[in-house]
Amino acid sequence: MDHSPAAVPGPLADPGEILRRVFGLQDFRGQQAAVIAHVTQGQDAIVLMPTGGGKSLCYQLPALCRRGVGVVVSPLIALMRDQVAGLRQLGVAAAALNSSLSGAERAEVRADLRAGRLKLLYAAPERLLMPDFLEMLDGVEIALFAIDEAHCVSQWGHDFRPEYLELAKLAAWFPGVPRLALTATADPQTREDIGRRLALEGARLFLSSFDRPNIRYAVLRKEAPLRQLLTFLRAHEGESGIVYCLSRNTVEQTAAALNAHGIRALPYHARLPPEVRAANQDEFLTTEEGLVLVATVAFGMGIDKPDVRFVAHLDLPASLEAFYQETGRAGRDGLPAETLLLYGMQDLVMRRGMIEQSNAPAEVKQVERAKLDALLGVCETITCRRQAILAHFGETLPEPCGNCDNCLTPAATWDGTVAAQKALSAVWRTRQRFGVGHLTDLLLGVKTEKIERFEHDQLPTFGVGTELDRKGWGSVFRQLIVLGAVEVDHENFGALRLAGPGEAILRGKETVRLRQEPAATSARGLLKKKNTRLEVAPQDQPLFEALRAERTRLAKEQNVPAYVIFHDATLAALAAARPANLAALAQIPGLGASKLERYGRAILEIIGAG
Template identity: 60%
Template structure:
């Protein structure tokens, strides 16, 4: 039982009933080490502590967990947290125990004796929070256990999993309304970082939260710099970007297929960058081992499919790269939200090309889903393609998808930092569409571009396409520019892919109207040279975030070091020494380094250089338990560096 209860048993006298924090603010200060709440946290927590139901929509890194963890410490009884992934439960429970909170989980990783001990502790009121998977929660055995437990709160984390229209649907979530049916007086809080209007409505309906108060925070993640680049040599593009911006940082690279995941991971290792693969086809023990290494390492890159998802609670992921676009903006927002959870600057980088547009449309049209579902998915895909092709502020486009308006361009995305030129592409579009029509609507971009630029290849001559009126009419643009034209024509629905014939392009009704001169086409001009910028340059153009509750940081920027900003040589040496100290402490306890302290707290140590326990206690993220356990070790490092 040491793995489960050694910590809480050792500190049972400190956490006994009657010793709960008197107020939410007291819990925030003494347990979590923050002086003030962030955003709507105070209102949400007050509402829940008073017994109200709540639906909370808050971006990743916005401090959602505190919205149920603090009520769990203030209210009498056990808080049951429904969480979909074992890894997520384990990481959160580990972090809570490090703070001195009595927490446990119940899932398939426990043996029978361990599970029985958790159940006994629940009934006896010896723990404050228990994390449980939805599959276990709805079993008769667990429901009976709840009937015998004094309950404080039900927290339904990752609530978007209830939506059949969403990207992480879990059918077990549909049964969670049983909690309210059996325990109508116990308040419930449902939380998610990602939900469009349709998904929000489904959460309220399926979970029986129609009367719950809705707390809708801004979906903006101002610390993330969004970048989308045209694919040329995607691996080399990504490697150059990482070497320039994140040579030491941990991050995630998303790929569409399992084979590509393994190939890219192997290639990164060959380039001198430590990387591991993660996808559903790997043995469970390999997946778990790889994820554990990623969580506990400082600079590892995880190359993954979307199977590497919600269980990522690592706060100092400094970048998320997409070598293949996701299927929707909702999925993109969720995946990029795994970067910069600590509030420090981070990058979301995506390479996107013609083949991606074609592939995504093919996958959608070949889906066996019903017509209504495909219509919804088609709308989601159009929104994603519009985001990729926009010449306007990407953050404005992204937030608009979630019905949120950003009044001014953000200044922290590629289209703001390196504004994109637009041009009247009507004539070019007419030429491109005419080439599709005159060649019989059977060919893809490569052959069509050869026709347009007058390249008499063997295939062009064999098909007698060198005799067409469109042969050679496009010499005013380069092949690369024509690739951009065709990509945008497909993305905007002027062309579609023939899935039943030869797989070539076909005109849509909208495309025909362009040929007839009934419609104007505005195109973006892809940047010729990708300019490289450190994230700190971008962040200076955007609003800094404060160092209040839930992981935000007050640091201004990032240079080649990722999170630490443009430090002096002395400060940089201290930063690395503090990280080494954190790593050593984490290894000794077999916990992830961020469980000891977040990067934001280490940066505050560099900035403030506290000399005693009193000063150390005022650092953000230093609660009573961590002050007692770690102050001496870190103060000694600070003293050694002057």
């Protein structure tokens, strides 16, 4: 089945000229120029670029340079809507076909496509593969196919979607049409899967640094999660952010608690009525400041909101890829942002239990365990967290980042060899049949009914661990699990058993250094640390606020998020430069020809009024 048009390609437009005229940008970033030149010339590509690194431009601009329409595979309606709204602000003919459109709206998109009036068309993978959609494309000149969030094609990835597997057929159905797959998170195994499953083995790989230096990473032991979260959020008063929870109940309870403490919060999870879920998402995307969205991981993939200033996790994510993807929703505008992950022993046990109890094949479970272990390694590391994260993605950061909690407040360590031996002895002497709670009671010498029933108060290890409290032993066991010295037996109610170096440590053949858990006072200090945001000089602040007010008015008038019209960085540049005419205005980043025509005079009037 060949859907290729018979038209002969015409001359290609100049990418640099379109970058300046349409997008209002003077220069490409990173590998953008190389990717765009490669795809514009009709070649396939796999593009790995961090969130906020400018992936969208890598397919939008080639679609404008080439003849025909660029077809973009996108997994979420919210993402399509934002992208289309942003492109229309730039004067680009863009549309999406999805279930949110009325029959008349879908008919209009189809008519525009057949008439050659569209330059970019967005669709979900399942819709693109429908016979009526393929029939609609029949004979249409196609500039390219862009497969966004391409990690969804891999069963090793953190968000596998079976419908993505069918996209490999595009190569046979549309021969000669360049295809590019794009993602922000893919370890080497997932990268290989993307190429193989999308029939892109011969595509050129563009691998940018995964580093997001503007994001600060912090991890704390979960003690009183609501109190810890409130301390963190009060350092972000007036800013928008996301709080991720594992369960729907936790989402609802946390949102209610935040509102009770005077922090405006909305819940988001899959069981909310669709109209409530959509309304909460829209409010978060369009509110300029001061709204917290409390969500399960059902929210967020591909969210374009650039001014998310923080992301907090109240529960442990499933993998380091999921953690990186979710935290990557902060600071897309390149300005400083903070993340916080709270985790404890229960998180670890629960996540491991979810893997073991799933119906996934054994090899998939093995990979999921390894991915969870990689995240736990980042949680427990005493060195730079960013170096550990990037190492997982095959990238080396030569020096510590200076912008994670371990760099800002170096972790203290202690010789935990004796404590580890006591913990391992407790595991061994109870025949590897009991979990952390019972083993801690044994070490602390607590005569529970269970201890007495099994006569564990007669063991030599009973009461030998009173130098640590319950939290201290929880930390020891957690770190031993991360070190691989013990493992959790999920088929035996979370019992611990010796593994890996556990026997060598127990016999004194290996030593162990453990991380010293920070005191509550130092933890509060860490939560209150905040990066400096957008720099606006005091004398420019009134003009900046006047421009923001006008942006808000325009956004409400057009029913689009404010950032679709202008980013904060553009407003700050306007307030600092105070351009006096359209020619000077055109030099401000983010002001292309369409936005100059639509908003230029109004901006100059506001600037002229001081």
